[in-house]
Amino acid sequence: MHGLVIGVTGTPGVGKTYLSKSLSMIVSNSKVIEINSIVKRYGLFSGIDELGAKIADLKRLSIRINRMLKNETHTVFITGHLVQELNINYDIILVKRLNLRELLYRLKRRKYAMAKIRENLISEALDYCGVKARSMSNEVYEIESEASLAKIKSYIVSIQSDKAAIRPITKQINHMGELAILAKEEKKIGI
Numbered sequence: 001m002h003g004l005v006i007g008v009t010g011t012p013g014v015g016k017t018y019l020s021k022s023l024s025m026i027v028s029n030s031k032v033i034e035i036n037s038i039v040k041r042y043g044l045f046s047g048i049d050e051l052g053a054k055i056a057d058l059k060r061l062s063i064r065i066n067r068m069l070k071n072e073t074h075t076v077f078i079t080g081h082l083v084q085e086l087n088i089n090y091d092i093i094l095v096k097r098l099n100l101r102e103l104l105y106r107l108k109r110r111k112y113a114m115a116k117i118r119e120n121l122i123s124e125a126l127d128y129c130g131v132k133a134r135s136m137s138n139e140v141y142e143i144e145s146e147a148s149l150a151k152i153k154s155y156i157v158s159i160q161s162d163k164a165a166i167r168p169i170t171k172q173i174n175h176m177g178e179l180a181i182l183a184k185e186e187k188k189i190g191i
Contacts, residue, residue, distance in 0.1 A: 003029065003030070003072055003073050003074045003075040003076060004075040004076070004091045004092065004156070004159065004160060005069060005072075005075075005076050005078065005088065005089065005090050005091050005092075006023075006075065006076065006077050006078070006090065006091060006092045006093070006094060006156070007077075007078050007079075007083035007084070007088070007090040007092070007093040007094065007133070007136075007137070008020045008023075008077050008078065008079040008080075008083065008093075008094045008096065009079075009080065009081060009082075009083035009084055009093060009094070009095055009096070009129045009133060010081065010095055010096035010097060010098070010124075010129050011081060011098070011103065011120050011123050011124040011128075011129060012081050012107070012112075012120055013098070013103055013106040013107050013110065013112075013120065014096045014097060014098040014103060014124070015096050015098065016079050016080065016081070016096045017032075017034065017079055019079075019094065019096050019143065019149070020032045020034075020077040020079040023077060023152075023153065023156065024075075024077055026153055026157060027075050027156055027157060027160055028160065029073070029074045029075060029160075030074055030075040030076070030077065030160075031074050031075075031076055031077070032076075032077045032079055033065065033068060033076055033077070033078045033079065034079050034080060035056075035061070035065075035078065035079060035080025035081075035082050035083070035086075036080055038061065038064060038065060038068075039054075039056045039061060042060075042064055044056055044057045044060045044061045044064065045057060046058075051113055051115060051116060053116075056082060058082065058085050058086060058087075059087075061082070061086060062086045062087040062088060065078060065086065065088060066087075066088060069088070075156075075160055078090075081129065083129075083133070084129055084132040084133040084135075084136055085132070090136060090137045091137070091139065092137060092139045092140075092141070092156070093133040093136060093137045093139070093140045093141075094140075094141050094142075094143055094152060095127075095129050095130040095133055095140060095141070095142045095143065096143055096144075097124070097127075097130075097142050097143065097144040097173045097175075098124065098144065099144075099175065099178060100121055100124060100125060100175050100178040100179060100182050101178070101182060103120065103121060103124055104117065104121060104182065104186065107120060107121075121179065121182070122179070124175055125175040125176050125178065125179035126176070127142075127172065127173065127174070127175070130142055130172060130173075139167070140170065141168055141170060141171075142170075142171055142172060142173050144173050148168070148171070151168040152168060155167065155168050
C-alpha cells in the first residue's frame with residue numbers, strides 16, 4: 001500500500017507552496033516535497049539558461065524523487081513548476097492558477113527580470129502547466145477560487161479516509177483574453 005502522490009504545479013508566483021502546505025495541514029499523514037529544495041540540496045542542475053538561472057536536471061531529479069517515494073505510506077504533495085516535467089506516477093495533479101494582473105504584481109514584487117515576467121505571464125495565459133499535466137495524470141484539477149479549493153480539499157480527504165469520494169468537475173481556466181488587455185496596459189512587458 002502506498003499513500004497518494006499529488007503533484008501541485010503552476011507558474012512561478014501563483015501560490016503552489018501555500019496551497020500544498022494548507023492541504024497538508026488538513027490531510028492526515030501527509031508531507032510536502034518541494035522540488036526546488038530537492039534540486040538545491042542535491043545539486044541537480046544541468047546548466048544555466050540565457051537569463052542566468054540554473055536549469056534543473058529533470059532525469060536526475062525524477063530518479064531522486066522516485067527514490068523518496070519508494071515505500072512511502074504518507075500522502076505526498078510534490079510541489080513545483082516542474083511537476084509536469086518529471087517522470088513520476090501521480091495519482092492527482094493540482095494546477096494552481098492566478099489571474100494575470102495579480103501574477104504580474106507578485107513577480108514584480110519578487111524583482112523578476114522583465115523577460116522572465118513575460119515568459120511566466122505567457123505560460124500562465126496558455127495554461128502550459130495544465131495542458132502538460134493532463135498528459136501525465138487522469139485526474140488534473142485547476143484551482144483558482146476558494147470554491148474550487150474547498151471541493152479539492154473535500155475530495156482528497158474523502159479518498160484518503162476511504163470514504164466514497166465524488167470527483168470534482170474538471171475545468172480549464174482561460175486567461176488569454178487577460179493577456180491581450182494586460183499587454184496593452186503594460187507596454188514594458190512587450191507581449
